[in-house]
Amino acid sequence: MKKRLISFLFCIVLLVTVFPITASADMGPKPSVVIDFNGISQQSYYVTLLSSRRSTGPYSALADDSNRRYNESHEDYPIFLKFLEYQDKDGYYFLQYFQNCSETHRFSWTYYPPSDFKILIYFPDSDYFAISAAAYEGYAFDSYFRVSLTDSEISSVIEQGETLSFSAQKSYDYSGEIISLIARIVLTIAVELLIALLFAFRKKKQFLFIVAVNLVTQITLNVALNLINYSYGAMLFILAYILFEFLIFIVEAILYTVFLRKLDVPVPIWKTITYALIANAASFVIGLALAIVIPGIF
Template sequence: MKQRLFAFFLLAALFFALPLTAYADAGPKPSVRVVFSPAPQQRCYGTLLSSTASTGPSSAWDGSSEHARYEEGEEEIWQAFVDYQDPDGFYFLQEIWDCSEAGLLDWTYYPPGTFKILLYFPDSGQFWTSPVYERYAFDSYFTVDLTRAENGVFTAEKTYDFTWEILSMLARMALTLAVELLLALLFGYRSARQLRIVTLVNVCTQLGLNLLINLANWQAGLFAFLLAYFGLELVVFAVEAVLYASLLTPGRSGKKAVLYALAANVLSFWAGVQVSMWIPGIA
C-alpha cells in the first residue's frame, strides 16, 4: 500500500509539473546546428527565419510588449531582426544566437522545418542571408563558409555528425536507465535478477526507439518523425509493462510492475527535460 501511494503521489506531482504531455523516456528533440567555418571576424548574431509563424514555444512577435523576447542587453539586436523584411515572407521567431566567437547557431528545441539562415552584423548594420533549406534529419547539421558569400548571400552544406549523434543517443539511454533503476529500488525491485531484467529491457527498448525515430525522420521528414515518435512511445510503455509484469515477479499480480513502467517512463522524460535545459542537444 505504501508503494502504491508513493507511486500515485509521484505521478500526480509530475503531471502538474510537466508543461507538456509526458512522453515515454528522456526523449530526443529535433535540432538544427549551423557551424560557421571560419567563425565571423566581427560581431555577428544569427537566427533561423521560419516559413511558419511559430514552432514549439518560439513565435513571431505580435507587436505587444508582453510578447517581446530578448536577453538583457540585446534589445537593439532583437529590434534589428524584428525590423528585417524577408522578401519571401519568412518569420523571425525571436530566437537569437551570438555567432561572433564560437561560430555556432545551435537551435536544439523544435527548430523550424523550413527556414533561412539570417546573420546580422551590428557594426556595419548589414544582413546576410541564405537560400531556403529544410531539416533533412532528426538532427540536421550544416556548415557555412562565409568567405564564399557574395553580395550578402551565402550557402550552407549538409554535414551530418554521426559521432555526436551516437554519443547523444548513448547519453540519453544512460540517463533513462539510471532513472529507471533508481525507481526500481524504490518500488522494491532490488534483487540482482530484477535489476538485470530492468537493464536489459530498458536498453533494448530505448535503442530501438532512438534508431526507429531517427530512421523515420531521415527517410520521410518531420511529419513521419512525429507519428513515429508518439506511436513508438506508447509501444515502449506497453512492451516494458508486459515484460516487467511477467518477469519481475513471476506468478504474482503484475499491477505493480505496470505501475512501475508508467512511473519510470514519466520520470525519465521529466529528467530528460531538466537535463536538456543544462546540456542542449543531449535530450
C-alpha cells in the same frame, strides 16, 4: 499451473495497457535545432531562424508592442531591430529569437523551434545579412546542421555588394548512434548470459536457447529505443525503455517457463521466472547507469 501463470502474466500486460501513465501536455524536452558554424573566426555575428509560420510555441512575429520580446533596456536591442527590418523574399517571419554565436559558433533553438525555416546571419560590424539559399526542416527530434563559411568568403561578397547565401548540411552523428547501438546490444546480452551461468543454466541446449531469445529481444529492444530517441527524444526514450523492459520480462518469462524446462534437465518454474526478472532488471539498471556515466552510449 502453466495456464494460470500465462493468464496471470497476460493480465499484468493488460493492466499496463489500460492504465497508462499520464503527463502534462507541456512536460519534458521539446525538439531542437542546433547549427554549428565552421570557418567564421574574425567576425561578430548573430543568428536566427526565419519561420514559414507566424508563431511556434511562445515565439511569434511582432504584431504590436504587446508581444514585443525586446526593448531599449536590452543590450542586444539594436540587433533585434535589425532582424525586425529584414524582409525575406519568400515571406518567412522573424520570431524574435536570436543568439550571438561569435564565440560559441553554435546556434541552438531548444524550445519549440520552427519546423520549416531559413537560417539568417547578421554581421553587425559590416551591417550585412547572409541568408540560407534554401529552407530546411527538422529531420529528427534533435536536428543538427553544419554551415561552412570563411571570413574571406564573407569579406569578398560584402566588398562586391552581393547577396551572401549559403547552404547547411545535416550533421547528425549516425555513425556514433550505430556504434552505441551495437555496444548496447552486446553489453545487455553479455549481462543476461552471465546471470544465466550464475543460475546454473550451463547445459548446451539451455544456454543456446537463452542466447537465441536474448538476440531477438535485445536487438528488437535496442533498435526500437534508438528509433524512439531519434524521433521523439529522451523522455519518451526513458518511458519506452521501462515499458519495453517490462514487456520483455513477460515474454522471456513465458518462453523460459514453456520451453527451457523441456531442454536437457527439468527446471522449476520459479527458477525460470526469477532468472528472467533478475536478468532483465540487471540489464536495465546497468543500462541506466551507463546512460548517466557515458551519455553517448544511449
